[in-house]
Amino acid sequence: MATAEAADTQLMLGVGLIEKDTNGEVLWVWCYPRTTAALRSLLLRKCCLTQENALLHPFVFGQYRRTWFYITTVEVPDSSVLKKVTHFSIVLTAKDFNPEKYAAFTRILCRMYLKHGSPVKMMESYIAVLTKGVCQSEENGSFLSKDFDARKAYLAGSIKDIVSQFGMETIILHTALMLKKRIVAYHPKVEAVQEFTRTLPALVWHRQDWSILHSYVHLNADELDALQTCTGYVAGFVDVEVSHRVGLYDVFVNLAESEITIAPPAKEAMAMGKLHKEIGQLIVQSAEDPEKSDSQVIQDIALKTKEVLSSLAPLSEVSGAGGKLVLRVEALKQKRFPPATENFLYHLAAAERMLQT
Numbered sequence: 218m219a220t221a222e223a224a225d226t227q228l229m230l231g232v233g234l235i236e237k238d239t240n241g242e243v244l245w246v247w248c249y250p251r252t253t254a255a256l257r258s259l260l261l262r263k264c265c266l267t268q269e270n271a272l273l274h275p276f277v278f279g280q281y282r283r284t285w286f287y288i289t290t291v292e293v294p295d296s297s298v299l300k301k302v303t304h305f306s307i308v309l310t311a312k313d314f315n316p317e318k319y320a321a322f323t324r325i326l327c328r329m330y331l332k333h334g335s336p337v338k339m340m341e342s343y344i345a346v347l348t349k350g351v352c353q354s355e356e357n358g359s360f361l362s363k364d365f366d367a368r369k370a371y372l373a374g375s376i377k378d379i380v381s382q383f384g385m386e387t388i389i390l391h392t393a394l395m396l397k398k399r400i401v402a403y404h405p406k407v408e409a410v411q412e413f414t415r416t417l418p419a420l421v422w423h424r425q426d427w428s429i430l431h432s433y434v435h436l437n438a439d440e441l442d443a444l445q446t447c448t449g450y451v452a453g454f455v456d457v458e459v460s461h462r463v464g465l466y467d468v469f470v471n472l473a474e475s476e477i478t479i480a481p482p483a484k485e486a487m488a489m490g491k492l493h494k495e496i497g498q499l500i501v502q503s504a505e506d507p508e509k510s511d512s513q514v515i516q517d518i519a520l521k522t523k524e525v526l527s528s529l530a531p532l533s534e535v536s537g538a539g540g541k542l543v544l545r546v547e548a549l550k551q552k553r554f555p556p557a558t559e560n561f562l563y564h565l566a567a568a569e570r571m572l573q574t
């Protein structure tokens with residue numbers, strides 16, 4: 218148990234403080250232990266304080282080049298010791314995806330800063346969590362790292378809400394994820410984008426891979442370069458201009474209009490057939506069952522996904538010393554599946570790295 222806790226505490230990378238003063242200036246004022254100029258610039262952009270007339274976003278999160286960021290922003294009340302500050306943001310960077318964990322911790326750090334007006338107490342608490350996985354404070358609340366299991370973070374979104382919005386079209390999202398395609402979602406409200414995008418990786422539960430998630434991306438050259446180094450991803454944007462950047466996506470989801478569009482170059486790989494209809498119906502039936510929780514819906518989809526993946530095994534052979542399964546294309550053709558099914562299984566084998574290279 219001690220080893221597990223030690224591993225958990227090594228997930229945090231740094232803590233920082235951004236302030237907006239009474240003159241309207243936004244400054245990066247403190248960080249521990251240190252951060253790069255590129256990351257500072259990114260975090261200033263993500264923090265809502267730098268945006269003119271922007272609504273206050275209490276909490277945002279995202280990923281940039283394998284570093285997760287979590288930002289809690291508060292307005293400073295008149296009673297605070299911070300007389301020259303109107304708002305501030307606490308930024309945490311980490312190696313893991315766990316919004317609830319870092320939202321809870323940043324809220325405690327915010328309360329400390331409001332009370333003391335100095336980063337010293339924040340740094341002490343950060344070091345306590347980093348080394349022991351816990352910080353305790355009667356007045357500001359206690360935080361225990363091990364209370365926030367990663368699996369809970371994976372299950373926090375609602376698949377049922379997604380199916381309620383998109384119905385049978387949810388199969389497009391499932392297929393895109395299975396084939397490791399690039400999904401871009403747009404909504405003018407960052408909270409809506411984050412809630413939707415964080416849930417999508419659960420549609421391919423067998424991978425349990427949230428590294429594909431980039432829940433808050435700006436149309437910034439450096440961010441887009443970082444995104445395009447990934448083979449497949451789920452990316453969230455609040456700028457409608459992203460809909461015109463067709464080179465960024467295979468599937469575009471306009472959340473505000475409840476529309477899903479497949480980009481022309483991805484249409485062949487994403488061609489739908491009888492198998493897709495069958496999976497789509499299962500997803501809809503499961504999600505519409507009032508007796509089923511979101512985790513039970515995810516389980517139903519995962520079982521069907523496993524069934525589809527297992528159909529590749531008899532069509533494969535072990536190749537090389539590593540015992541890797543490789544699809545035999547002739548065996549796939551001999552099965553005389555409907556064209557859309559054969560096409561899907563071939564592209565699925567490619568996504569699962571089961572093609573001979």
